[in-house]
Amino acid sequence: MAVLVSVICITYNHENYIGDAIEGFIMQQTDFDFEILIGEDCSTDGTRKVIESYANQYPEKIKLITSDQNVGMIENYRRVYAKSSGKYIAECEGDDYWTDPQKLQKQVDFMEAHPECSMCFHAAEVIDVRNNTRVAYIRPFNKTHILPENNFFYGGGPKCPTASVIYVRELMKNPPQFYHEALVGDFAFSLVMLASGRIGYMDEVMSVRNLWVPGSWVTKYNHESTKEDKVHHLQGMIKTLNGFNEFSHGKWEYEVQKKKLEWCTEIRALLGDKHYLKDREIKKLFNQLVLKDKMEYCLCWYIPGMNNLYENFRRIVKKHLLRVETEHHQALK
Numbered sequence: 001m002a003v004l005v006s007v008i009c010i011t012y013n014h015e016n017y018i019g020d021a022i023e024g025f026i027m028q029q030t031d032f033d034f035e036i037l038i039g040e041d042c043s044t045d046g047t048r049k050v051i052e053s054y055a056n057q058y059p060e061k062i063k064l065i066t067s068d069q070n071v072g073m074i075e076n077y078r079r080v081y082a083k084s085s086g087k088y089i090a091e092c093e094g095d096d097y098w099t100d101p102q103k104l105q106k107q108v109d110f111m112e113a114h115p116e117c118s119m120c121f122h123a124a125e126v127i128d129v130r131n132n133t134r135v136a137y138i139r140p141f142n143k144t145h146i147l148p149e150n151n152f153f154y155g156g157g158p159k160c161p162t163a164s165v166i167y168v169r170e171l172m173k174n175p176p177q178f179y180h181e182a183l184v185g186d187f188a189f190s191l192v193m194l195a196s197g198r199i200g201y202m203d204e205v206m207s208v209r210n211l212w213v214p215g216s217w218v219t220k221y222n223h224e225s226t227k228e229d230k231v232h233h234l235q236g237m238i239k240t241l242n243g244f245n246e247f248s249h250g251k252w253e254y255e256v257q258k259k260k261l262e263w264c265t266e267i268r269a270l271l272g273d274k275h276y277l278k279d280r281e282i283k284k285l286f287n288q289l290v291l292k293d294k295m296e297y298c299l300c301w302y303i304p305g306m307n308n309l310y311e312n313f314r315r316i317v318k319k320h321l322l323r324v325e326t327e328h329h330q331a332l333k
Contacts, residue, residue, distance in 0.1 A: 001032070001033040002033065002085075003033050003034060003035050003085050003086045004032040004033060004034060004086055004087055004088065004108065005030075005032065005034040005035075005086045005087070005088045005089070005090050005104055005108060005166070006034070006035050006037055006084035006085060006086035006088070006089050006090070006169065007025050007034060007035065007036045007037065007089075007090045007091075007092065007104075008037050008039070008077070008080050008081060008084060008089055008090070008091050008092075009021055009022075009025070009036070009037070009038045009039070009080075009091075009092050009093065009094055010038075010039040010041070010073065010076045010077050010080060010093055010094065011038060011039065011040055011041070011043070011047055011051070011093065011094025011095075012040070012041040012042075012043050012047070012070075012073070012076075012094070012215075013043045013044060013045050013047060013214075013215050014043070014047050014093075014094035014095045014213075015043070015045040015046040015047045015050060017094060017095040017096075017097070017129075017210060017213065018047050018050050018051060018094045018095075019050055019054075020097040021092055021093075021094050021095070021096060021097045021098075022036070022038075022050075022051070022054045022062070023097070024092065024097040024098030024099065024207075025062075025092070025098070026054075026058060026061065026062075027098075027101045028098070028101055028102075028103065028104045028105070029101045029102060029105065030104050030105045030108070031105065032105075032108065034086065034090075034104060035061065035063065035084070035085065035086065036058075036061055036062045036063065037063050037065060037080050037083055037084055038051050038055075038062065038063070038064055038065065038080075038094075039065045039066070039076040039077065039079060039080035040064060040065070040066040041066070041067075041070050041071060041072070041073070041076045042066065042067065042068070042069055042070040042071075047094070048064075048066065051064050052064065063083070065079060065080050065083060073185070074185055077185065081169075081172065084169060086169055087168070087169060087170075088107075088108060088111060088166050088167065088168060088169060089166065089167055089168075089169045089172070090104060090107070090165070090166045091162050091163065091165045091166075091167075092162065092163040092207070093162055093163065095210050095213045095216060096161070096162065096163040096207060096208060096209050096210055097163065097207065097208050097210075098163060098206060098207045098208075099125070099205070099206055099207055099208055100204070100205075100206035100207075103122075103206040103207070104166075106202065106204070106206070107120055107122070107166040107202065108166070110200055110202060111166065111168070111200070114146060114198070114200055116146075116197055116198045117146060117168075117197055117198045117199065117200040118167060118168055118171055118193040118194075118196040118197030118198065118199065119165055119166060119167035119168070119193045119197075119199060119200070120165075120166060120167075120199070120200030120201065120202060121155070121160045121161070121164040121165045121166075121199075121200075121201060121202070122164045122201070122202040122203070122204050122205070122206050122207070123137060123138060123139040123164070123202070123203055123204060123205045123206070124137070124138045124161045124163065124164050124205060124206070124207045124208060124209050125137055125138075125205055125207075125208045125209070126138060126208075126209050126211050127208050127209070127210050127211065128211050128212055129210050129211065129212055129213055130212050135211065137205065138158065138159065138160075138161055138164075138209065139203070139205075140159050140160070140201070141201050141203060142203060143203050144201060144202045144203045144204070145200075145201060146198050146199070146200050146201075147198065147199045147200070147201060149198065150252075151199070152194070152252040152255035152256070153190070153194060153199055154187060154190045154191055154194065155186055155187065155189065155190025155193075160186075160190060161207065161209040162186055162209075163207040163208070163209060164206065164207050167193055168196075168197070171192065171193065171196045171197070172189070172192065175189075175192050176192065176195075176243070176247045177243060177247075178191075178239075178240055178242075178243025178244055178246075178247060179191075179192055181239070181240070181243065182236070182240045182243075183232075183233060183236035183237065183240070184233075184236070184237065184240070187237065187240060188240050188244075191240070191241075191244040191248075194248075194252075195244070195247060195248045195251075221233070227270050227271075230270055231267050231270050231271065234263045234266055234267050234270075235267065237263055238260050238263050238264070241256050241259060241260055242260075244256070254288075257285050257288050258285075258289065258293060260285055261282065261285035261286060261289070261297070264279065264281055264282050264285065265282060265297075265301075268282065274301070276301055
């Protein structure tokens with residue numbers, strides 16, 4: 001039987017987490033064949049030994065891809081992708097894991113039923129690994145559906161966790177230049193998917209996103225990055241958006257410009273100057289907004305107290321919804 005799905009897992013220094021990821025792979029119950037490709041990037045801990053132990057138990061299913069020197073996250077993914085053979089790619093990094101044994105089957109059934117989709121993703125739990133507690137659900141929508149064609153949906157951990165994604169392999173065979181130049185791969189990847197087809201969402205919690213894993217991108221960015229690092233990151237994200245806008249022939253022009261305004265404003269704040277409209281680029285982007293969006297930015301810029309009250313209210317509501325959803329999931333069990 002030909003492989004229908006290639007599970008891609010890239011990992012580095014995930015000794016305490018990679019076992020959970022692999023257990024999530026091998027527990028999958030499907031009526032099709034799938035392969036598990038794990039790119040181990042010369043970890044300095046015991047990650048490779050854990051993978052080798054599983055590969056020895058499941059030699060027909062698990063393939064370890066590694067080298068004698070560290071190649072970095074992007075190249076690690078590229079070399080694993082090059083070894084894949086499935087029609088679909090399912091992703092899960094070594095510090096996250098799947099929780100539903102029917103996850104692959106459900107997502108493949110969805111993709112087969114909706115060939116117009118370039119990818120689909122699902123809801124997930126967020127676990128704080130520092131105390132092993134659930135802190136949130138990633139659930140951007142409240143029903144399973146295909147996003148409207150004009151919906152400017154871009155991925156990334158807070159909205160579209162990597163471990164929830166399955167996509168059509170062929171679409172990343174020759175990705176556009178903006179993807180190759182991107183500083184943040186999952187953000188650029190989601191834009192490629194957006195430009196290549198429809199995006200499907202399944203309103204089921206089928207994976208866990210581990211938060212504050214030592215050495216992870218999120219941990220480094222929030223706790224170790226300097227002001228200059230964050231400015232450089234935002235400038236890179238804006239460059240990716242510009243490349244995407246050109247590649248998609250301006251289909252999401254307004255949404256792209258609005259997002260650029262948000263990040264340009266953030267850069268200005270990081271540099272210690274909150275006179276936003278004195279910045280030529282910010283003023284140009286601001287003038288392109290409709291009145292409603294202009295009012296929201298003015299509220300944020302010039303009456304921050306009101307904006308803070310609004311954000312506090314949102315956090316209270318989110319906390320309440322998390323409690324309600326937790327009780328709902330427990331009741332279902």
